Amino acid sequence: MPTAKIQFIVDSRGVKKAVILPILDYNRLLEDRHDRVVAAKRRDEECVSLAEVRRRLQEDGFCL
Secondary structure (H helix, E strand, C coil): CCCCCCEEEECCCCCEEEEECCHHHHHHHHHHHHHHHHHHHCCCCCCCCHHHHHHHHHHCCCCC
16 A cells, blocks of 8 residues: 655745655654643643652552
């Protein structure tokens, strides 16, 4: 199955003005942007150790 390529729209001088990319790539970019926004909002939250995260996950029934 061939994968779609990224395409650029250029002006008369060949300067890139827009991009066409596969929807999966676009969705990944949106997800990455969302993750960065969430991380920025949580920057000042108290850190939790890995041991504490594991303990909480195990309490909630997730195995690690």
